[in-house]
Amino acid sequence: MKNDSSKTAVHRLQALITRETGAPLKHAVEAEMGSIIRHACGADGENGTAGPEPSFVRREVTILLADLRGFTAITATLPAGTVIAILNRCLGRMSEIVSRHRGIIDKFMGDSIMVLFGAPVRHEDDVKRALACAIEMQLAMDELNNQGRQDGVPELFMGIGINTGSVMAGKFGSSFHSGYTVIGDEVNLTSRIESFSLRGQVLISENTFDHCRDFVTVGEAMEVFVKGKTQPVRLRELYAIPSLNLEAPRKEIRRSKRLEVRLPCSFSLVQNKIVMPKAISATIHDIGYYGMLLEIDYPLKELDDIKLEFDLPLIDFKASDIYAKVVKLRHDGSRHFAGIEFTFINHETNMKIQLFVQLLVTAAA
Numbered sequence: 192m193k194n195d196s197s198k199t200a201v202h203r204l205q206a207l208i209t210r211e212t213g214a215p216l217k218h219a220v221e222a223e224m225g226s227i228i229r230h231a232c233g234a235d236g237e238n239g240t241a242g243p244e245p246s247f248v249r250r251e252v253t254i255l256l257a258d259l260r261g262f263t264a265i266t267a268t269l270p271a272g273t274v275i276a277i278l279n280r281c282l283g284r285m286s287e288i289v290s291r292h293r294g295i296i297d298k299f300m301g302d303s304i305m306v307l308f309g310a311p312v313r314h315e316d317d318v319k320r321a322l323a324c325a326i327e328m329q330l331a332m333d334e335l336n337n338q339g340r341q342d343g344v345p346e347l348f349m350g351i352g353i354n355t356g357s358v359m360a361g362k363f364g365s366s367f368h369s370g371y372t373v374i375g376d377e378v379n380l381t382s383r384i385e386s387f388s389l390r391g392q393v394l395i396s397e398n399t400f401d402h403c404r405d406f407v408t409v410g411e412a413m414e415v416f417v418k419g420k421t422q423p424v425r426l427r428e429l430y431a432i433p434s435l436n437l438e439a440p441r442k443e444i445r446r447s448k449r450l451e452v453r454l455p456c457s458f459s460l461v462q463n464k465i466v467m468p469k470a471i472s473a474t475i476h477d478i479g480y481y482g483m484l485l486e487i488d489y490p491l492k493e494l495d496d497i498k499l500e501f502d503l504p505l506i507d508f509k510a511s512d513i514y515a516k517v518v519k520l521r522h523d524g525s526r527h528f529a530g531i532e533f534t535f536i537n538h539e540t541n542m543k544i545q546l547f548v549q550l551l552v553t554a555a556a
Contacts, residue, residue: 247361252309252373253321253353253399255294256385257285257328259302260348260534263464264512268537269345277344278302284331292324297372305381310360310373318355318402322429325351325393326437332391333440345538352385353429354396376419383417384426387494389516390534391441393429400427406434415494449477449484450551456485456501461514466498473529475501480545482515482532491517491529499531505550508543512536 259281266274285304289296293314294306306324308317329349336346356377362369380396388394400409410428417424431438454475460467474486491497499513519530536544 247359247363249357250310250313250360250373251355251357252307252313252360252377253317253355253402254358254373254378254381255306255308255321255325255351255353256381257304257306257325257349257351258385258388260350260390260514262302262347264514264535264537265345265347277339277347281332281335281347284335285328288324288327288331292320292327294321294324303385307373310358311371318399319406319432321353322393322395322399322403322407323432323435323437325353325429326432326439329391329393329440330437340538343538346541348390348535350385350388350390350534351393352381352383352388352395353393353399354381354384355399355402356380356396379419380417380424383419383424387415387426389518389532391439393439394426395429397425397427407432449479449482450548451477452551454478454501454504456499458485458497458499458515461496461498470500476528478544478548478551480541480548482518482530485529485531487527487529490527491520493517493520496534497531503543503547506543506547508540508547510540510544513540 259278262278265277269277282299282304286296289304289306292308294308295310297305297307299305306321308314308321308324314320328351332347332349339346354377356375358373358375358377360371360373362371363374364370384394384396395403395409397412400407407429408431410430412425412427414423414425429439452475456473456475457470458473459470471487471489473489476484476486478484495517497515497517499515500509500511502509513533514535515531515533517529518532521528521530
């Protein structure tokens with residue numbers, strides 16, 4: 192009975208689309224639509240065979256979690272209407288890209304978006320589509336920022352984490368409210384991976400890499416400790432998908448020129464997106480457009496998040512509200528250094544830092 196209902200739904204929807212567009216559905220699209228409708232009607236089992244499906248099933252999915260860097264700081268400096276317009280424009284563009292790659296938006300969480308590939312319907316190319324979607328999202332952020340500069344909108348950057356694994360998928364909730372989603376340890380791990388990503392960066396888990404090593408270009412493996420795991424987790428940065436002519440946009444920017452300086456600064460730790468009240472002193476040893484090298488006494492760890500404040504001589508400007516991530520630590524005898532990359536910096540401060548660096552370059556010439 193359910194199978195007959197799903198066939199009827201497919202035929203009725205096909206007729207509606209044909210009437211509105213003047214063109215019939217392609218066979219592949221019709222089959223895809225039928226699969227989705229049958230799943231919603233409970234006519235498909237886990238392996239695509241006829242029969243009722245339980246309220247939830249275990250599925251292998253690829254989860255993409257993207258988060259806007261520094262958006263909280265923007266909300267404190269701009270009118271609410273402007274903030275909402277910026278967020279809607281950004282998430283609207285991301286939604287278009289997700290739809291084109293046939294991902295399913297699981298939820299929006301403030302300035303974050305969670306996307307599923309492989310649920311409710313699994314495809315052989317779920318991982319490839321998820322990775323292509325992530326790169327195109329980062330490319331779109333560049334386009335949005337270029338457009339935003341003309342409108343005086345602050346630049347926004349996105350960090351993306353991707354993980355592949357087994358989850359429980361289905362309709363969860365109560366009689367008052369319920370919705371289709373996925374739950375499980377792999378969902379939590381995706382969130383942890385995303386938290387380590389820098390602006391413009393796509394980080395993938397080792398399990399995702401096992402599914403795509405034949406068609407991607409990635410960086411060296413890095414090991415990080417995450418909450419809930421006793422062993423380190425191995426991550427890789429996604430650089431490109433050569434067969435699709437897709438390349439992530441920001442890996443070269445992170446190698447921009449640095450100029451030697453000796454500037455006092457202070458920083459505060461950021462934990463769970465909350466800025467800790469304690470200000471810690473440090474010294475800037477070099478500075479570039481996108482990051483700097485700090486000499487520190489405090490025991491920072493790689494991938495710690497911090498908020499910076501310092502004065503820029505020559506242009507009489509106080510740089511503040513700069514958020515950054517520790518990307519490298521090194522020791523030189525008793526001296527300790529931390530290489531950091533900016534994860535959020537407002538437009539005015541960004542322009543002042545670039546001006547300061549340009550003045551240093553001119554003075555050194």
